[in-house]
Amino acid sequence: MIYPNLRKIGSMNKIKNLIVVFLALFSISGSALAADVKFQVQLDRERLVLGESAQLGLSFQGTQSMPAPDIGNIDGLEVRYVGPSTMMTVINGQVSSSVTHMYTVQPLRVGKFQIGPFTFKYKNDLYSSNMVTLDVTEERVFTPPRQQARAEPAAQKVNLEDRMFVTLNLDKPTAYVNELIPVTVKLYVNQMNVSDIQLPAFTQEGFSKVEFKEPKQYRERMGGLTYDVLEFRTNLYATRPGDYRVGPARIKCNVVVRRKAAGGAMRDDMFGNDQALRDSFFDDFLARYEKVPTELKSDDVHLIVSPLPGENRPKNFSGAVGDYQFIYEASPLKVKTGDPVTVRMRINGTGNFNTVLSPTIETMTGFKAYEPEVRTQENSKEFVQVLIPETEKITQVPTASFSYFDPIAKEYKTITQGPIALQVEKAKEELPSKVVEAVAAPSSEDAKELVTDIIYLKEAPGRWRSTEDHIYRKSIFWLFFLVPLIALVIIYIVVGRINKIKYDTVYAARLIAFKVSRSGMRALKHKTKLNDSKIFYEELFKTMQEYLGNRLYLPPAGLTFDMVNQKLLAKDVDAAVITKIRNLFTVCDEARFAFLNFGVEKMQDDYRELVDVINYLERKKL
Amino acid sequence: MKKIILIITVLLSIAGTAFSEELKPLDQNKLFYSANSFYEKRDYEKALNEYKKILDMGIESGALYYNIGNCYFKLGKLGYAILFYDKAERIIPQDGDLKSNLSYAMSLVGASSADAPRKNPIVSVIKAPFMDLNLNGIAIFALAIYIVFIVLQIAGIVNPVFAKKTRLLYIITFSFFVVSLGAFAIRYYDEDIVRRGVVVQRGVECRYEPIDKSNIFYKLQEGERVSVLKTRDGWRRVRRLDGKTGWVRQETVDEI
Numbered sequence: 001m002i003y004p005n006l007r008k009i010g011s012m013n014k015i016k017n018l019i020v021v022f023l024a025l026f027s028i029s030g031s032a033l034a035a036d037v038k039f040q041v042q043l044d045r046e047r048l049v050l051g052e053s054a055q056l057g058l059s060f061q062g063t064q065s066m067p068a069p070d071i072g073n074i075d076g077l078e079v080r081y082v083g084p085s086t087m088m089t090v091i092n093g094q095v096s097s098s099v100t101h102m103y104t105v106q107p108l109r110v111g112k113f114q115i116g117p118f119t120f121k122y123k124n125d126l127y128s129s130n131m132v133t134l135d136v137t138e139e140r141v142f143t144p145p146r147q148q149a150r151a152e153p154a155a156q157k158v159n160l161e162d163r164m165f166v167t168l169n170l171d172k173p174t175a176y177v178n179e180l181i182p183v184t185v186k187l188y189v190n191q192m193n194v195s196d197i198q199l200p201a202f203t204q205e206g207f208s209k210v211e212f213k214e215p216k217q218y219r220e221r222m223g224g225l226t227y228d229v230l231e232f233r234t235n236l237y238a239t240r241p242g243d244y245r246v247g248p249a250r251i252k253c254n255v256v257v258r259r260k261a262a263g264g265a266m267r268d269d270m271f272g273n274d275q276a277l278r279d280s281f282f283d284d285f286l287a288r289y290e291k292v293p294t295e296l297k298s299d300d301v302h303l304i305v306s307p308l309p310g311e312n313r314p315k316n317f318s319g320a321v322g323d324y325q326f327i328y329e330a331s332p333l334k335v336k337t338g339d340p341v342t343v344r345m346r347i348n349g350t351g352n353f354n355t356v357l358s359p360t361i362e363t364m365t366g367f368k369a370y371e372p373e374v375r376t377q378e379n380s381k382e383f384v385q386v387l388i389p390e391t392e393k394i395t396q397v398p399t400a401s402f403s404y405f406d407p408i409a410k411e412y413k414t415i416t417q418g419p420i421a422l423q424v425e426k427a428k429e430e431l432p433s434k435v436v437e438a439v440a441a442p443s444s445e446d447a448k449e450l451v452t453d454i455i456y457l458k459e460a461p462g463r464w465r466s467t468e469d470h471i472y473r474k475s476i477f478w479l480f481f482l483v484p485l486i487a488l489v490i491i492y493i494v495v496g497r498i499n500k501i502k503y504d505t506v507y508a509a510r511l512i513a514f515k516v517s518r519s520g521m522r523a524l525k526h527k528t529k530l531n532d533s534k535i536f537y538e539e540l541f542k543t544m545q546e547y548l549g550n551r552l553y554l555p556p557a558g559l560t561f562d563m564v565n566q567k568l569l570a571k572d573v574d575a576a577v578i579t580k581i582r583n584l585f586t587v588c589d590e591a592r593f594a595f596l597n598f599g600v601e602k603m604q605d606d607y608r609e610l611v612d613v614i615n616y617l618e619r620k621k622l
Numbered sequence: 623m624k625k626i627i628l629i630i631t632v633l634l635s636i637a638g639t640a641f642s643e644e645l646k647p648l649d650q651n652k653l654f655y656s657a658n659s660f661y662e663k664r665d666y667e668k669a670l671n672e673y674k675k676i677l678d679m680g681i682e683s684g685a686l687y688y689n690i691g692n693c694y695f696k697l698g699k700l701g702y703a704i705l706f707y708d709k710a711e712r713i714i715p716q717d718g719d720l721k722s723n724l725s726y727a728m729s730l731v732g733a734s735s736a737d738a739p740r741k742n743p744i745v746s747v748i749k750a751p752f753m754d755l756n757l758n759g760i761a762i763f764a765l766a767i768y769i770v771f772i773v774l775q776i777a778g779i780v781n782p783v784f785a786k787k788t789r790l791l792y793i794i795t796f797s798f799f800v801v802s803l804g805a806f807a808i809r810y811y812d813e814d815i816v817r818r819g820v821v822v823q824r825g826v827e828c829r830y831e832p833i834d835k836s837n838i839f840y841k842l843q844e845g846e847r848v849s850v851l852k853t854r855d856g857w858r859r860v861r862r863l864d865g866k867t868g869w870v871r872q873e874t875v876d877e878i
Contacts, residue, residue: 373732
């Protein structure tokens with residue numbers, strides 16, 4: 001499991017910090033009382049050589065909305081404000097936050113300086129801090145090796161191993177087989193940007209599987225340095241005796257490395273050293289950051305595991321090691337033969353519950369017994385077993401015993417509980433058909449306790465159906481979806497068309513034109529057979545006039561070729577078609593007003609001409 | 623408005639008539655009551671035989687599955703009892719007696735609803751209003767809502783003023799339709815696409831391969847629910863709730 005960004009320290013990324021601040025402001029109760037806020041002063045080192053600088057942090061635990069306090073002038077020291085640093089942790093949904101205002105402290109002379117205690121008033125609340133001392137010398141102090149440095153890292157330079165390391169601790173140096181041994185793994189980080197911290201891992205032959213829980217996070221001061229500590233705890237137990245070296249514990253994480261340009265050359269500044277702290281605010285935005293995967297390893301720890309004593313070992317001992325209590329209950333205590341009795345055997349206490357097996361019930365004679373159901377919780381294990389008395393001669397639920405080894409007393413113990421008095425009646429052969437116990441479906445733990453048997457059978461068969469009766473598999477079901485949809489589409493189209501005709505006069509005229517042309521053409525075809533050119537051309541003119549009038553949205557009455565020609569030229573109509581229309585107008589005038597007679601062939605030709613004209617204009621977008 | 627209600631009523635009644643395939647209660651009622659009388663005399667084996675004769679006729683009912691579950695319970699076969707309660711739940715999910723018996727049977731075999739994997743909250747919200755309906759019920763509900771929606775749409779097309787007045791009704795109807803369709807899809811997937819099964823024997827060994835000599839992967843409890851992925855040569859490939867898959871003998875797991 002990975003813990004992304006558990007820790008955000010330093011001014012690595014201002015934007016991320018802003019987001020963290022907002023998140024914290026929303027998630028932390030707005031009513032952060034002054035009593036909940038701790039004001040602490042820390043120095044990253046207690047000794048300095050003149051000319052070096054130290055980092056001073058004024059941290060407020062429990063809030064992130066605290067401005068930088070004015071700490072005034074400290075005689076012999078030059079103090080400069082660097083900026084705020086926020087931290088927020090979310091573990092198991094619990095949010096904690098803090099803000100640390102960072103200062104650089106530059107000594108101006110040799111001596112011992114007291115920094116603090118400070119008092120700071122903000123929003124009518126007064127905060128008081130602790131005091132720290134700074135020893136400034138002229139000579140350079142020898143840098144001790146790693147282990148010494150961890151205890152006394154007052155030197156001017158701190159190693160990577162001292163900035164970030166892992167410890168492994170067992171709560172006891174000796175243990176018995178199967179005895180729980182509390183294990184603590186701590187990750188110490190001092191002023192480094194670490195993310196994606198994984199749970200500690202170590203495999204240990206001869207021991208149970210190690211699974212760590214969610215870590216605790218806090219700060220710890222050690223050897224003059226302030227560390228952010230992630231504490232992982234778990235329990236393990238040895239499965240066989242021996243002399244072991246437990247560990248090392250390994251933790252994988254990513255260390256955020258800052259790369260920045262310096263005189264055109266890139267250099268690593270891995271440890272957020274003093275130079276980095278003195279960098280200006282804007283350097284943070286210009287720098288690039290990279291994650292470097294790192295694995296930290298603790299030292300291993302010596303552990304002696306003793307075997308469990310062979311003498312006085314109870315027969316029903318199953319390997320349970322610890323300090324336990326045994327609760328034994330049965331219900332109901334008045335039943336008929338064939339009715340179930342629920343027996344609950346709860347083991348409470350401290351110790352290894354993995355090796356706790358069901359207590360032994362003395363004798364099952366006269367009972368039909370089901371396998372016990374096991375429910376494991378933290379520090380308890382419950383075995384629920386159903387016993388069905390088969391005869392009315394039974395008077396009690398037999399005794400049950402549980403044996404375990406107590407590692408503190410170093411002896412085996414056996415707890416015996418029961419017997420529990422039980423009243424069993426003979427079930428009647430012919431019971432009336434009634435509900436044994438009509439209880440509703442249990443919705444709570446209490447309800448579950450009340451259920452002692454199933455509810456009686458259904459007296460009516462209900463609605464019979466074919467085993468293949470699934471309506472959604474029938475096509476008619478889906479037809480009922482399809483038909484209304486088709487109806488909707490058709491109605492939508494029809495109503496749309498009606499509305500268009502109603503409100504779009506040009507469109508309506510065009511539809512009328514087509515309708516008129518169809519009826520006119522039928523009439524013309526009929527009149528061709530009469531061989532009367534006057535009647536034919538009067539009909540042809542009428543058809544043409546009405547068609548062109550509606551098609552070109554012109555008044556049909558009094559329509560002339562000039563009007564038509566003007567409109568058609570504007571619409572870029574083929575000249576041949578215009579010529580045909582002009583010829584038709586001319587021939588109509590000749591037949592109607594000059595009373596010229598034309599033969600059938602001419603009438604048929606002009607009929608076809610009109611058909612061509614109408615077809616062309618129907619296709620043409622006008 | 624009255625016309626619309628009339629149209630909807632007519633359409634729904636036509637739909638109801640088209641889908642109802644009520645079987646004529648011939649011999650099955652006689653068998654059912656006969657089985658009940660055996661049950662009352664505590665002759666659960668005979669009662670079970672009578673109930674199963676009805677199933678052999680290709681007929682089922684929620685009460686029939688419930689009573690079969692009760693018989694198995696009384697015979698101490700909790701796996702089969704849970705199997706038939708599960709079958710009954712698909713037809714009469716709202717039945718309180720059934721819920722109670724199923725819950726009790728599961729508690730006896732050490733299974734509980736808490737053992738089930740966490741469900742997607744969106745899926746749970748969609749399913750919640752339809753918990754008391756079986757798949758047929760949800761399908762008819764979705765169809766009814768759909769028809770109401772379409773009729774409202776048509777009315778709105780014909781009469782735009784009506785459409786403006788009933789805009790909220792459109793939205794509500796459409797939302798109901800989408801949710802019911804979603805619930806139908808989820809339940810259809812749960813009941814028809816994924817084949818569920820129940821372990822009907824005690825201490826069933828689940829193996830890596832469909833061979834008796836294969837290593838045991840894990841053990842299944844009687845009454846435990848599994849997904850049946852494949853059935854082949856007397857073996858079933860099953861998936862436990864935690865996602866682990868293995869092979870069991872076919873007779874040890876029965877499909878719901």
